[in-house]
Amino acid sequence: MPKKTQTETVTLTIDGKTVTVPKGTVAVDAAKTVGIDIPVFCYHEKLGPFGCCRMCLVEVEKMPKLATACTLAVGQDMVINTESQKATKGRQGVLEFTLLNHPLDCPVCDKGGECPLQDNTFAHGPDLTRTEFTRYNRDKAVPLSPVVTIDRERCIACQRCTRYSDIVEQETALVMVNRGFQNRVQTFQDRPYETRFSGNVVDICPVGALTNTTYRFKSRIWDLDNAETLCAHCGVNCNIVVGARMNEFMRVQAKSGENSQANDAVDDGWICDKGRFGYGFVESANRILNCRNDKGEALEANDALGQAATQLKKISDEHGPKSVGFIGSPYGTNEELYLYQKLFRQQLKTNNIDFKTYKQAPGLPVDHYDVGDIETSDLVLLIASDPTEEAPVLDLRIKKSVSFFDVKLAVLNDQKTDMDKPAALSLRYNVGSEAETLSALIDALNDKKVRGLEKSAGIAPKLIKELAATIQGSEKVCVIYNPAALNGVASDTILELLQTIGGLPDKQCGAIPVAPGTNAVGALDMGAHPNFYPGGLALSEAEKIKSLWGDESPLQPGFSALEMIEKAAAGELKALVVFRANPVVDFPGGSAVMEALKNLDYLVVHDMLETETTQLANLVLASNGPGYDDGTTTNIGGRVQFRKRSLVREDHPPDWMIISRMIRSLDPEAPSYKNSFDATDEISKNVPGYEAINKKSVKGMGLPRKGFACSEVQGNGAPAAEKPENGALRLRVTNYLFAHDKILDASSPLAHQFKSSTVYLNAEDAKALGIETGGEVKVVSGDVAIDAVAEVSDRCNPGAALMPRVSDEQGLMALVKDPDAATWVQVKK
Amino acid sequence: MFAFSETSEKEIEKQLVKYPPDRKKSAILALLRIAQQQNGYVSPEAMEEIGRRLDLSPAYVEGVCSFYTMYYTRPVGQYVILFCINVSCHLLNCDNLLEYTAKKLNIEVGGTTEDKKFTLLREECLAECSRAPVMRINNDYHVNLTPQKIDQILDSLK
Numbered sequence: 001m002p003k004k005t006q007t008e009t010v011t012l013t014i015d016g017k018t019v020t021v022p023k024g025t026v027a028v029d030a031a032k033t034v035g036i037d038i039p040v041f042c043y044h045e046k047l048g049p050f051g052c053c054r055m056c057l058v059e060v061e062k063m064p065k066l067a068t069a070c071t072l073a074v075g076q077d078m079v080i081n082t083e084s085q086k087a088t089k090g091r092q093g094v095l096e097f098t099l100l101n102h103p104l105d106c107p108v109c110d111k112g113g114e115c116p117l118q119d120n121t122f123a124h125g126p127d128l129t130r131t132e133f134t135r136y137n138r139d140k141a142v143p144l145s146p147v148v149t150i151d152r153e154r155c156i157a158c159q160r161c162t163r164y165s166d167i168v169e170q171e172t173a174l175v176m177v178n179r180g181f182q183n184r185v186q187t188f189q190d191r192p193y194e195t196r197f198s199g200n201v202v203d204i205c206p207v208g209a210l211t212n213t214t215y216r217f218k219s220r221i222w223d224l225d226n227a228e229t230l231c232a233h234c235g236v237n238c239n240i241v242v243g244a245r246m247n248e249f250m251r252v253q254a255k256s257g258e259n260s261q262a263n264d265a266v267d268d269g270w271i272c273d274k275g276r277f278g279y280g281f282v283e284s285a286n287r288i289l290n291c292r293n294d295k296g297e298a299l300e301a302n303d304a305l306g307q308a309a310t311q312l313k314k315i316s317d318e319h320g321p322k323s324v325g326f327i328g329s330p331y332g333t334n335e336e337l338y339l340y341q342k343l344f345r346q347q348l349k350t351n352n353i354d355f356k357t358y359k360q361a362p363g364l365p366v367d368h369y370d371v372g373d374i375e376t377s378d379l380v381l382l383i384a385s386d387p388t389e390e391a392p393v394l395d396l397r398i399k400k401s402v403s404f405f406d407v408k409l410a411v412l413n414d415q416k417t418d419m420d421k422p423a424a425l426s427l428r429y430n431v432g433s434e435a436e437t438l439s440a441l442i443d444a445l446n447d448k449k450v451r452g453l454e455k456s457a458g459i460a461p462k463l464i465k466e467l468a469a470t471i472q473g474s475e476k477v478c479v480i481y482n483p484a485a486l487n488g489v490a491s492d493t494i495l496e497l498l499q500t501i502g503g504l505p506d507k508q509c510g511a512i513p514v515a516p517g518t519n520a521v522g523a524l525d526m527g528a529h530p531n532f533y534p535g536g537l538a539l540s541e542a543e544k545i546k547s548l549w550g551d552e553s554p555l556q557p558g559f560s561a562l563e564m565i566e567k568a569a570a571g572e573l574k575a576l577v578v579f580r581a582n583p584v585v586d587f588p589g590g591s592a593v594m595e596a597l598k599n600l601d602y603l604v605v606h607d608m609l610e611t612e613t614t615q616l617a618n619l620v621l622a623s624n625g626p627g628y629d630d631g632t633t634t635n636i637g638g639r640v641q642f643r644k645r646s647l648v649r650e651d652h653p654p655d656w657m658i659i660s661r662m663i664r665s666l667d668p669e670a671p672s673y674k675n676s677f678d679a680t681d682e683i684s685k686n687v688p689g690y691e692a693i694n695k696k697s698v699k700g701m702g703l704p705r706k707g708f709a710c711s712e713v714q715g716n717g718a719p720a721a722e723k724p725e726n727g728a729l730r731l732r733v734t735n736y737l738f739a740h741d742k743i744l745d746a747s748s749p750l751a752h753q754f755k756s757s758t759v760y761l762n763a764e765d766a767k768a769l770g771i772e773t774g775g776e777v778k779v780v781s782g783d784v785a786i787d788a789v790a791e792v793s794d795r796c797n798p799g800a801a802l803m804p805r806v807s808d809e810q811g812l813m814a815l816v817k818d819p820d821a822a823t824w825v826q827v828k829k
Numbered sequence: 830m831f832a833f834s835e836t837s838e839k840e841i842e843k844q845l846v847k848y849p850p851d852r853k854k855s856a857i858l859a860l861l862r863i864a865q866q867q868n869g870y871v872s873p874e875a876m877e878e879i880g881r882r883l884d885l886s887p888a889y890v891e892g893v894c895s896f897y898t899m900y901y902t903r904p905v906g907q908y909v910i911l912f913c914i915n916v917s918c919h920l921l922n923c924d925n926l927l928e929y930t931a932k933k934l935n936i937e938v939g940g941t942t943e944d945k946k947f948t949l950l951r952e953e954c955l956a957e958c959s960r961a962p963v964m965r966i967n968n969d970y971h972v973n974l975t976p977q978k979i980d981q982i983l984d985s986l987k
């Protein structure tokens with residue numbers, strides 16, 4: 001793969017057309033630039049040249065034999081002929097061999113209609129077959145995993161899938177075994193092919209050998225309505241193509257060279273298995289189809305939203321604006337969150353608006369890097385982030401950058417992750433000591449002494465110095481971090497660190513915050529924050545706020561989401577709107593959260609699936625959600641894209657309409673929108689940084705919004721380390737991609753990936769506690785006890801208990817009281 | 830469970846120094862051979878162990894191992910008969926000879942005799958076409974085969 005920065009070019013002739021391309025380009029790609037399609041099987045742009053299938057034979061002047069255009073790096077003045085008699089005959093012969101043992105069961109093959117083998121045979125193959133013998137029969141419909149099936153007789157041994165597993169996901173889980181006509185794609189000892197990214201092999205298989213098990217025999221591809229849209233799971237916002245037949249969901253594919261044009265600025269044409277096989281929520285039995293009141297009576301959407309608006313207004317008038325609040329979600333679109341904050345600020349006059357339980361202010365002290373910047377960086381510094389579980393396709397991008405663009409990766413985390421493998425340097429600090437570790441790194445970067453870190457953070461000062469030297473020695477540094485995994489003051493320290501790196505001489509520095517959710521960046525940008533208006537306008541910027549939002553705009557800081565729960569418990573908050581969030585399960589506090597919500601006079605829950613929280617609502621507003629609603633989202637790289645609907649619901653209004661009607665019911669003068677883009681237009685007018693975002697710019701590759709500086713960075717210094725209670729371990733809650741929640745429910749095709757509740761312990765602690773791997777334990781904090789199976793490993797340093805959130809049922813967040821303080825747990829047999 | 834013996838470990842050490850540490854995967858053929866020498870065949874557990882040693886996925890090791898017919902992935906007999914079935918030998922009637930041998934040993938091609946003495950396998954060209962038909966038993970070639978010659982050879986091994 002040539003470096004993207006390469007500029008040297010060569011000029012040559014293909015079928016009489018003059019072509020100029022960067023040096024190193026292979027003939028297949030060069031031909032594509034002038035609209036000449038050389039047929040291929042084994043070649044794939046993202047996998048590089050291989051040359052095993054011989055489909056791409058062309059004639060090159062001065063070369064005695066036909067050449068494979070996929071491995072042929074074009075040279076100056078080369079003359080290539082793809083249509084000469086010799087080339088045509090060569091390709092015909094190749095196809096005859098390729099089809100030798102192929103079953104030609106196109107009429108019942110899922111690939112039929114979008115099959116390169118079918119297409120190439122029509123375009124380049126012989127008219128008649130000369131083979132008159134029994135074909136070599138092989139196994140049909142063998143499951144490689146519960147979601148990927150292989151029909152071995154259709155396989156043409158192009159090795160795209162095995163090379164993908166080696167080069168892209170870098171697991172080498174799928175390989176070719178045996179040789180000759182007996183070769184066979186398989187995993188080690190036929191164990192299930194279960195990686196985070198297994199489904200991509202279905203897209204790239206050029207025949208119907210690898211198929212999506214959930215789509216087998218469900219539809220012919222020409223009957224599908226395909227929507228180019230976005231994945232609604234994590235913050236990468238991968239581009240997907242959703243196929244629906246008669247408004248019924250059929251399948252998800254990555255948007256790639258196979259069906260359209262890959263969005264290299266976002267996902268490189270790959271998606272993870274959650275994106276591909278986790279779309280079933282659109283037809284979940286658990287969907288909320290109608291609005292309803294607390295008696296369970298169905299309400300017309302218009303009546304329901306009118307009631308909600310009136311009631312909220314009434315409570316705000318009676319008890320003051322502080323008595324109403326909004327808890328949104330990083331899964332909402334920009335339009336939805338923008339409109340909700342507008343409703344609460346303009347109509348209800350409150351800043352009680354939030355969407356998260358961790359601390360993060362909008363904006364950065366350095367550039368907000370786009371995902372593509374990772375490839376052009378010299379150093380990627382990954383802090384407290386576990387992309388494999390939290391933003392999977394980012395994991396692929398980092399591995400690619402390390403393997404092919406010589407990017408150095410340094411990891412700073414309190415847990416072992418898959419990113420340690422490609423990392424050049426990997427430091428593990430003690431759970432809870434992120435602030436000290438980051439402070440020490442700042443000191444080291446400022447050439448100050450680093451002391452005492454060994455004891456408090458478990459890292460040798462020498463290593464911090466080495467990391468600092470690596471940072472100092474790199475020109476372009478990209479810092480990727482998970483704001484939700486940085487407790488307490490560390491959320492400030494990270495900004496201080498960014499500022500420090502950015503301030504070093506001759507340095508380009510940018511950051512990519514990777515928080516949970518699809519649209520955490522957008523949510524902050526849209527002002528779903530108690531202290532910031534849209535576009536990162538701090539409350540102190542009163543003049544700007546007033547000029548944009550009117551003189552009446554509230555300027556008092558609002559409550560954060562967690563404070564709202566506290567205030568609800570105390571009776572100070574009377575009414576709350578919860579939008580696509582499930583605080584009862586997802587917020588720290590467990591049953592206390594439930595009690596707090598029950599204590600409210602008025603709880604509106606606006607969601608698409610039934611949750612523990614909808615059960616408590618006085619009014620439920622049905623949300624169509626992703627799949628049915630249009631809107632834009634802003635990905636981790638700040639890139640704004642359009643998430644088009646893939647299915648139509650005509651009997652219920654989209655969320656942006658519900659919210660805007662709530663606004664209009666309180667202010668008839670407020671604008672009404674005909675479609676989601678009308679709201680997007682208003683965003684581009686009112687949200688600094690979003691000026692260029694509009695209907696046109698969000699399509700195709702999307703467009704990065706302009707990043708903005710954060711308000712002043714506070715230096716807190718390292719806090720005093722918190723002392724453990726007797727024999728207690730510090731809890732770290734981590735993420736697991738395939739958690740069994742409302743989105744991936746029991747009927748999900750990914751159910752086989754669900755995990756049972758597990759606690760990871762360091763060998764030292766396990767020994768002291770007399771606990772072994774596989775032992776059933778209880779993890780206890782106060783009066784809460786969570787069942788788990790112990791796993792003894794080096795996943796964290798001593799003194800900690802690491803628990804991934806594996807399901808809603810697990811109830812893990814009940815252990816945590818205050819996410820900014822340490823949670824100490826006892827692990828008991 | 831599979832574990833390399835002390836002798837094997839010594840030999841592995843000798844092999845590994847031949848390659849730079851970041852290219853140690855090049856030692857895969859050697860390690861497969863050592864594993865086979867030790868246990869007579871390469872078991873899945875041995876593949877996993879080799880993968881661990883060389884930072885390779887077990888699937889990759891299996892892929893390499895299965896590519897070469899001279900690595901056995903199942904237990905074999907004391908004598909492994911590799912019977913050439915390629916062009917030259919084919920023209921000289923190796924099919925009949927192979928069938929003859931199988932009958933004589935009372936096994937299918939691919940099988941092992943009950944007493945674990947002989948395993949009979951098909952093999953591609955053994956690069957001794959000028960003296961076809963050819964079979965190889967462990968490290969010895971037997972050429973210009975006839976039924977009588979096969980009798981003789983097998984009897985001498987009994």
Ligand code: SF4
Binds near residue numbers: 205
């Ligand atoms: S399964 Fe598909 S992608 Fe894999 S080698 Fe066979 S034809 Fe190629």
Ligand code: SF4
Binds near residue numbers: 231232234272273275
């Ligand atoms: S990486 Fe994230 S956005 Fe991409 S497919 Fe997976 S869950 Fe969806």
Ligand code: FES
Binds near residue numbers: 042043055069
């Ligand atoms: S596409 Fe060129 S050899 Fe396969």
Ligand code: FES
Binds near residue numbers: 917918954956958
């Ligand atoms: S064909 Fe049998 S040795 Fe060559």
